[in-house]
Amino acid sequence: MTDTQSFEFQTEVKQLLHLMIHSLYSNPEIFLRELVSNASDAADKLRYEALTDDALLADDPELRIEIEADREQRTVTIRDNGIGMSRDEVIENLGTIARSGTRSFLEKLSGDEQKDSGLIGQFGVGFYSAFIVADRVTVNTRRAGSDEAVRWTSDGEGRYTLAEIDSRPRGTEIVLHLREDQDEFLEPMRLRHIVKRYSDHIALPVLMRKADDEGKPTDEWETVNTASALWTRPKSEISDEEYTEFYKTVAHDFEDPLRWAHNRVEGNQDYTSLIYLPKRAPFDLWDRESNHGLKLYVKRVFIMDDAKQLLPTWLRFVRGIVDSNDLPLNVSRELLQSSRVVDKLRAAITKRSLDLIESLAKDDAETFLEFWKTFGAVIKEGIVEDQTQQERIAGLARWHSTHGDDLTTLDEYIERMPEGQDKIYYLTAETLATAKSSPHIEGFAKKNVEVLLLTDRVDERVVGHLTEYKDKQLVSVARGEADLKSVVADPNEEAEQARLETLYKDTIERLGKSLDDDVESVRLSQRLTESPACLVVGEHAMSRHLEQLLKQAGEAGVPGSKPILEVNPSHPVLEHLKGLSADEDFDDLARMLYEQAVLAEGSQLTDPAAFVKRLNRWVFRDAAASNDASSQGAA
Secondary structure: OOEEEEEOOOHHHHHHHHHHHHOOOOOOOOOHHHHHHHHHHHHHEEEHHOEEEEEEEHHHOOOOOOEEOOOOEEEEEEEEEOOOOOOHHHHHHHOOOOOOOOHHHHHHHOHHHHHHHHHHHHHHHHHHHHHHHEEEEEEEEEOOOOOEEEEEEOOOOOEEEEEEOOOOOOEEEEEEEEOOHHHHHHHHHHHHHHHHHHHOEEEEEEEEEEEEOOOOEEEEEEEOOOOOOHHHHOHHHHHHHHHHHHHHHHOOOOOOOOEEEEEEEEOOOOEEEEEEOOOOOOOOOOOOOOOOOEEEEEEEEEEEEEEEHOOOOHHHHOOEEEEEOOOOOOOOHHHHHOOOOHHHHHHHHHHHHHHHHHHHHHOOOHHHHHHHHHHHHOOHHHHHHHHHHHHHHHHHOOOOEEEEEEEEEEHHHHOOOOOOOEEEEEEEEHHHHHHHOHHHHHHHOOOOOOOOEEEOOOOHHHHHOOOOOEEEEEEOOOOOOOOOOOOOOOHHHHHHHHHHHOOHHHHHHHHHHHHHOOEEEEEEOOOOOOOOEEEOOOOOOOHHHHHHHHHHHOOOOOOOOOOEEEEEOOOEEHHHHHHHOOHHOOOOOHHHHHHHHHHHHHHHHHOOHHHHHHHHHHHOOOHHHHHHHHHHHHO
16 A cells, blocks of 8 residues: 555535534434435446446446444445546545535525535535544545555545555445444444435445344345336335435435426337426526536436436426436437437426426415525526427516516416506516616506516516517517507697697707717606606617626626616606706706616616715705795794
8 A cells, every 4th residue: 555645625625514514414314325325326327337348347247335334343334336436536526525616605504504404415515424423434446447446534624635555346435433422323223224214216236234143244245225216116106205215316405306207208209207396496506507407317227417408408407317218328428419319308308397397386386486486587598598488488487566565477467457558568677676666667557557577687688588478568668668658548648748848848958968978868758757767778779777787797898878868747856957047057957867867777876976966065055045045034
């Protein structure tokens, strides 16, 4: 054996291990499920590599998992004869936890969340559950096809050692040196019970030593699990508990799934699918490039862990497996991308996933709302990316609106439309509070016309692609001229609008000249009832909200366009502007009117300090004038 090298975990890893050991796991027996699951994955990966290299399996073709306890040494050992790990793979897989998101994971762990064991499985750190019951863990491993064997050892406190060892059998052996208070896991019957409960569905024999009449282990091994792929069994023979435990293994989640669908398809396509809807979002839900997808098997031989090609990106939270009889066993990722069979599989599983989501919405509205709040913004990406399912997804979607506090559907919106309304009105905004207080919806509220309030970042893209729903055009209330006349016609209002246009014609022209550098034009508004002004854009211009989002994202060369300033003809400020003769005062108040409109839509001012000075000047000038008038009256 060569010299032992010592390595230190990164700082975040030490914190994470400490939290896991002392806070996150309320059920310590979970460690065995995680390690058995990892061993099963190692066997699956070896089967796949052996498709192109028979020699990898030749020395020990019967794949299995072995578990044994040693009372004298106070150890529990889990070993497999799967793919094993090279030295570099040991460093990569065991020396770094949650490589893509350790820091973001730690940032999420605050308050009650630190006690929530549901978080841990979503970060790919199942192996480290061993430290809940062990104060020292040793891993001996040799990769298939290599003579190099490696030993990894750590107490989980901050460092680990790595050494080359004499050759050992192919695969991985994990030895847990149990803590003083974990004697229960030295009982073989306790370990058998855990395997039956959590890992009975593993499609690989889990072996333990038989006991003699005195209860002592013998040299004879026996299988303690069913050892058949759960998805191959008839649905009538599978309990809800078995489905739930299989999900936890596949998804590396510690919470039960919301719902699942198990289907066997024969005919033009021959495959089995078992898909699940999770309850909790993984930490990398918004990383579209992260690993996601279904486990792919071909004739029960594992092919791929995260087959993205089997599900669209907007369903990246769906978990499960697909076992196909139509794909060649030596399928490659490149072939997977171009296969017509895969295209058909993808379409069928996408439809089945939507069926599952729709059934949840129909059967349990309350649970579905929680599900939608967690995954809805991701699902809405499908409206943009999947034309074939666009209207179906739009029908599933839930939206805020001016109708009330509850989320609503587009179909419910249409049912509430007053006679004469033929469009669906919406407003996009940064937050719900900003949307509810927006000047753009004032006129619609006055006429009892409902407006959808869209506050997810994806919504700007959604309304760019979903231009109509069930023959009803979607129209932004912050774009173009307010189309209120077509909703609630009122001849008296039309006559009054014409009178106001004439009355304030010169004032509007003067405002346009004063604000020429900032606005395209100025016009009287039909949508404002309380606010003095608002900013809108032309029918075909980029929305102000989308422009903000692109700039926040650091997009270069955003084609900014000047907005249109609409002013409220019934607001006193317009009458005041009409009466101002001094150009300096007019320009000053015009500027403040424009800046108020910018703030009202949730945008940032280019010079906030100048706005504050201007506002103070007008407020205190009016206050001084009022005081003077009072003094003269008293005299």
